[in-house]
Amino acid sequence: MIEFCLDSNLSMVLDRASERLGTIRKERRMNIEMLESLLRDTSVKIFQAGGADSPVVTKRRSRMCVGVKASHKHLVPGGIVLSSSGSGVTYFMEPRDAVKLNNTEVKLSGDERAEELAVLGLLTSRIADSRTKIRHLMGKILELDLACARGSYALWINGVRPAFSDRDSSSESDPSGAYSVFIEGIRHPLLLEQSLGIAEESATTEATEVGKEQLSEDHPVPSMPVPLDMHVKNDTRIVVISGPNTGGKTATMKTLGLASLMSKAGMFFPAKGRPRLPWFDQVLADIGDHQVVSVF
Known part of the structure; x- marks a missing residue:
């Protein structure tokens, strides 16, 4: 039903959507052709008579009209002045013979819009009747x-x-069952993403493939984050990480936090072997030295 009534971009109601819509649009096309032909002929005559610098056909106040110098408005006898230029030098006039055609255009334009809304309303009601099924399908697609x-x-x-x-x-x-956390060779996921992006943008295809598939010491990729091993026994309740500045303490904590969240989301993470970690109900962080925690 939708494919029959709307175009492929779902942006326009097609003529075939309803018999009345097709009829209205056909009448409107014929009327516009007559109106444009009349105005073209009129504008050329005005130009040839010196009433304009060039033939001008335009639209003012939703009505088609022609441009004519104010001093030559007599070239459009019985015409209606719809507007004027900012300088007042040019009038935009609707010729007398164009009034009926313009009236028809305004009416048909309104009729077309009303019929389009009627078609869209019908489609909306059909969709509303199936909203439960559609929501179910959308959930499965998601x-x-x-x-x-x-x-x-x-x-x-x-x-x-x-x-x-x-x-x-x-x-x-x-x-490894003796450890609540047993992760080997894990790399900070977000830092790894940056490194893989750099590798994929590099000039050599080999570097790209290595970055995707091996990530091994035998084929190092520039700027790859350092792999980390994390072993925490079951009976350990608190872990203190110490070391020099820029030694990787913060990166280690962030990596474990991300690994926990990725696991809960059903995601794989970049490590070796069979990593194990407990289910954390919450992952909380209070990191000093103005470190941002947005990477969590």
């Missing part, structure tokens, strides 16, 4: 779009799927 976006992002950053740790899962076959 879920699919988000899943595809997460997948594309995971491929781009060479991400791995994290697992949420269970304190009771420790075993000899899986030593």
